[in-house]
Amino acid sequence: xxxxxxxxxxxxxxxxxxxxPSRAFVDVAREQLDGLxxxxxxxxxxxxxxxxxxxxxxxxxxxxxxxxxxxxxxxSWLFMIATNGWHDLCRARGRTPATVSLDNGDPEDDxxxxxxxxxxxxxxxxxxxxxxFLRLFRDEDVQDVFAxxxxxxxxxxxxxxxxxxxxxxxxxxxxxxxxxxxxxxxxGRKQLERGMWxxxxxxxxxxxxxxx
Amino acid sequence: MIDCREAVRRMWAYLDNALERxxxxxxxxxxxxxxxCCGELEFSRHLRETAAAAAGSETMPxxxxxxxxxxxxxxxxxxxxxxxx
Numbered sequence: 001x002x003x004x005x006x007x008x009x010x011x012x013x014x015x016x017x018x019x020x021p022s023r024a025f026v027d028v029a030r031e032q033l034d035g036l037x038x039x040x041x042x043x044x045x046x047x048x049x050x051x052x053x054x055x056x057x058x059x060x061x062x063x064x065x066x067x068x069x070x071x072x073x074x075x076s077w078l079f080m081i082a083t084n085g086w087h088d089l090c091r092a093r094g095r096t097p098a099t100v101s102l103d104n105g106d107p108e109d110d111x112x113x114x115x116x117x118x119x120x121x122x123x124x125x126x127x128x129x130x131x132x133f134l135r136l137f138r139d140e141d142v143q144d145v146f147a148x149x150x151x152x153x154x155x156x157x158x159x160x161x162x163x164x165x166x167x168x169x170x171x172x173x174x175x176x177x178x179x180x181x182x183x184x185x186x187x188g189r190k191q192l193e194r195g196m197w198x199x200x201x202x203x204x205x206x207x208x209x210x211x212x
Numbered sequence: 213m214i215d216c217r218e219a220v221r222r223m224w225a226y227l228d229n230a231l232e233r234x235x236x237x238x239x240x241x242x243x244x245x246x247x248x249c250c251g252e253l254e255f256s257r258h259l260r261e262t263a264a265a266a267a268g269s270e271t272m273p274x275x276x277x278x279x280x281x282x283x284x285x286x287x288x289x290x291x292x293x294x295x296x297x
């Protein structure tokens with residue numbers, strides 16, 4: 001249970017406040033439930049872990065809410081708590097969270113799905129080759145591709161592309177400099193593009209002469 | 213003037229409004245002269261929308277929502293044993 005992880009941390013707390021969430025907190029938390037759950041699912045790739053992480057996040061947030069100064073930032077604040085909770089859980093389970101060394105060297109940097117589709121031309125009679133390729137993907141196919149993206153690059157992609165955070169906000173949530181965020185975001189996108197192409201080839205969504 | 217490689221590197225940052233004014237102007241100048249990159253920008257926009265719609269389509273399951281509601285209402289954190297499948 002994640003609850004054991006929380007207890008190992010000294011969270012800012014208020015006397016007797018942990019089990020009596022304020023009305024204001026309840027209202028703002030309710031608005032974020034689906035988004036927060038969605039973030040946790042994509043972050044963990046595991047629905048059971050995501051459920052634990054959502055609960056853990058709300059428990060932590062409930063305790064810390066009285067100290068939150070800027071109510072307008074409550075969404076990014078909740079996502080930050082979820083991110084930290086996930087990192088704590090990874091550490092507690094002996095997994096290595098994303099590290100800075102991942103920013104070095106990138107053989108996939110220049111992969112372009114657009115260019116690959118143009119060259120491979122899997123739909124020779126299509127007027128909308130590139131869009132037809134995207135139309136092949138069901139939601140679960142895209143989710144499968146997302147799950148295979150390196151977690152260090154996946155998180156920036158989830159925050160900006162799915163949840164609409166600006167790059168600056170995403171950098172703050174992940175506690176990395178903006179330049180690092182932009183670099184990881186770029187690599188996440190490249191992994192998404194490559195992942196979609198490889199998924200399509202592997203699952204027979206497209207037929208090409210020579211597999212890459 | 214930036215080349216296609218650099219334009220492609222800036223493409224999603226451009227869509228995210230994450231570029232400074234100077235790099236945006238360079239990028240847009242490149243687009244005016246490059247039909248290929250206009251096509252890739254359009255595709256990137258669609259790819260982004262596809263990814264966001266598919267990967268952002270989660271709704272909290274009802275059993276979890278019930279547990280969270282109890283938590284928010286100050287009833288503490290119930291265990292999963294009480295859930296109906």
